[in-house]
Amino acid sequence: LNKQYLQKTFNELASQRPRKSNAINFTYGTSGFRMDSSKLDIPLFATALITFLRSLYCNKFIGIMITASHNPPQDNGFKTIEPKGEMLPHSWESYVTSIANSVYENDYLKFEANMLNIIDTIFKACPLEKKDTSLRIILGRDTRSSSLPFANFLNDFFTNLTTLKTENVIVLDYGIVTTPQLHFIVRKHTADNIFEQMDLTKEYFDAFFIPFIKLLSKVANLQSFNTLIIDCANGVGALQLEKLLPLYEKHSPQLKLELINTNYQDCSKLNVECGADFVKTNQKLPGGISEEFANNPNFLFCSLDGDSDRIIFYCLTADKKFCLLDGDKMATLIGEFFIEKLPAPLLESIKLGIVQTAYANGSSTAYIKDVLKLDARCAKTGVKNLHHDAVENFDVGIYFEANGHGTVIFNDKFMQALSKYKLEEFELFISLINQAVGDAITDLFIVVIILLLLKLDPRDWFKKYDDLPNTLIKCVVPDRSEFETFDNERQLSKPIGLQEMIDQIVNETNNSDKKNRCFVRASGTEDVVRIYCESSKQENLTIITTKVLEAIKQITNK
Numbered sequence: 001l002n003k004q005y006l007q008k009t010f011n012e013l014a015s016q017r018p019r020k021s022n023a024i025n026f027t028y029g030t031s032g033f034r035m036d037s038s039k040l041d042i043p044l045f046a047t048a049l050i051t052f053l054r055s056l057y058c059n060k061f062i063g064i065m066i067t068a069s070h071n072p073p074q075d076n077g078f079k080t081i082e083p084k085g086e087m088l089p090h091s092w093e094s095y096v097t098s099i100a101n102s103v104y105e106n107d108y109l110k111f112e113a114n115m116l117n118i119i120d121t122i123f124k125a126c127p128l129e130k131k132d133t134s135l136r137i138i139l140g141r142d143t144r145s146s147s148l149p150f151a152n153f154l155n156d157f158f159t160n161l162t163t164l165k166t167e168n169v170i171v172l173d174y175g176i177v178t179t180p181q182l183h184f185i186v187r188k189h190t191a192d193n194i195f196e197q198m199d200l201t202k203e204y205f206d207a208f209f210i211p212f213i214k215l216l217s218k219v220a221n222l223q224s225f226n227t228l229i230i231d232c233a234n235g236v237g238a239l240q241l242e243k244l245l246p247l248y249e250k251h252s253p254q255l256k257l258e259l260i261n262t263n264y265q266d267c268s269k270l271n272v273e274c275g276a277d278f279v280k281t282n283q284k285l286p287g288g289i290s291e292e293f294a295n296n297p298n299f300l301f302c303s304l305d306g307d308s309d310r311i312i313f314y315c316l317t318a319d320k321k322f323c324l325l326d327g328d329k330m331a332t333l334i335g336e337f338f339i340e341k342l343p344a345p346l347l348e349s350i351k352l353g354i355v356q357t358a359y360a361n362g363s364s365t366a367y368i369k370d371v372l373k374l375d376a377r378c379a380k381t382g383v384k385n386l387h388h389d390a391v392e393n394f395d396v397g398i399y400f401e402a403n404g405h406g407t408v409i410f411n412d413k414f415m416q417a418l419s420k421y422k423l424e425e426f427e428l429f430i431s432l433i434n435q436a437v438g439d440a441i442t443d444l445f446i447v448v449i450i451l452l453l454l455k456l457d458p459r460d461w462f463k464k465y466d467d468l469p470n471t472l473i474k475c476v477v478p479d480r481s482e483f484e485t486f487d488n489e490r491q492l493s494k495p496i497g498l499q500e501m502i503d504q505i506v507n508e509t510n511n512s513d514k515k516n517r518c519f520v521r522a523s524g525t526e527d528v529v530r531i532y533c534e535s536s537k538q539e540n541l542t543i544i545t546t547k548v549l550e551a552i553k554q555i556t557n558k
């Protein structure tokens with residue numbers, strides 16, 4: 001560590017501190033640090049330090065993604081990516097949180113003591129071998145105007161922070177990339193032991209687009225749909241797909257891919273009236289698609305989010321009903337495809353299951369258990385939690401949040417079992433999957449290929465089960481950290497008394513079929529609490545959420 005540089009950077013941050021009026025308690029949330037970009041200087045410094053320590057600890061590449069994904073344009077955030085493309089381990093989340101909060105206290109000696117303490121704890125179990133220690137960092141960012149200055153800070157920081165020889169410091173900046181691309185590239189650098197920057201477009205194309213094109217060529221006639229309209233949320237998805245599409249079109253595929261909401265140059269348009277979060281939350285078409293257009297029976301539609309890690313599909317019925325094909329619908333579709341394509345003895349020999357969160361529609365969970373006869377598990381919000389649950393419990397784990405964030409993971413046991421059968425098409429299919437993390441672009445390929453291979457009309461996919469009417473709303477509270485949950489976020493332990501009030505509201509509202517459900521949790525990415533409600537009767541949703549909003553107001557204003 002170059003201690004002088006560390007102290008200088010700390011002092012620079014400290015000198016700016018008086019500008020911040022409200023006290024902030026930083027937490028490494030659902031997806032790393034995320035908030036208004038003007039407040040992110042300390043979290044950036046803390047992220048840089050933890051990534052530095054993690055890289056030395058693992059002696060491998062560690063990534064930092066600068067993005068606030070679905071959040072509004074003025075927000076930003078950072079998350080650290082592990083050598084195999086996974087998220088930062090839980091124990092390290094608490095180290096980085098404690099570093100950020102100790103910087104905020106603006107006492108260098110206290111900060112240094114805390115850092116030394118953390119370093120001591122981290123390296124006690126695994127002492128550094130000086131001879132082969134090197135710093136290996138990979139950076140990526142989304143299209144927000146604040147992202148480039150943050151990337152510049154990180155580039156300078158890693159070059160100056162260490163006293164390691166320059167040949168032992170490798171910082172590869174991949175510029176504007178989707179979050180899943182950065183996960184993929186970190187995983188690739190680690191797996192193939194590559195130290196130079198790669199051609200990301202080519203690597204990503206070879207890994208996922210080539211199998212997609214090969215599988216498409218196996219579909220004789222496009223019976224389900226012939227055009228996919230992709231809403232890029234005016235984000236990085238547009239930039240990356242615009243690079244990939246000319247390569248795709250060279251193969252003269254039958255399926256047309258058309259991009260809309262592609263203005264990533266104007267950051268103020270990011271996620272505004274478009275994108276996966278907008279479509280899922282509002283359950284309506286995004287800007288850029290007229291109803292007349294959407295009603296074309298040969299068209300299927302999808303929306304990516306700001307950093308292209310989530311995707312939501314949709315179409316309209318002949319009578320113009322909006323059909324939302326969300327993460328629950330994707331998980332069940334993929335589950336069904338595995339069941340249909342895998343030989344029965346293979347299926348019987350492995351654990352295949354689906355991981356969801358509390359936001360999963362009750363009908364989807366019933367469909368998984370009663371119709372697909374698969375195990376359905378519930379994890380806390382955040383793909384990191386679903387991912388771990390899937391790895392721990394299944395040989396093939398399909399995990400999706402209802403908001404369209406998810407993927408499929410499979411272990412060596414499954415791959416060995418699969419290799420005993422000659423399932424060429426299925427093997428090609430699973431190479432479409434980005435196992436590192438939920439990836440909107442590869443999820444797009446997966447869903448398209450399943451629908452085309454099964455000759456399944458999107459409207460029939462929609463009809464597989466009927467979602468219970470549901471709503472998701474946000475509520476601003478004085479301090480969201482007061483909201484603590486248990487039972488995988490389905491119940492509140494704090495503020496005291498609120499859960500009892502919610503239970504009473506839910507039960508007293510026309511609940512004869514016991515399908516009313518409502519829960520409240522603090523968002524880990526926005527400064528709000530979220531209220532989710534579902535019921536067999538549409539009219540119950542407003543009754544319940546209005547009363548729950550009143551209960552929250554009453555309790556938090558005490």
Ligand code: G16
Pocket residue numbers: 030031068069070071305309310381382383384401403405522523524525526530
């Ligand atoms: C992030 C996480 C998702 C999570 C979403 C909302 O999505 O990656 O797993 O569902 O935030 O989380 P919360 O309800 O805690 O705010 P994204 O697409 O914004 O990265």
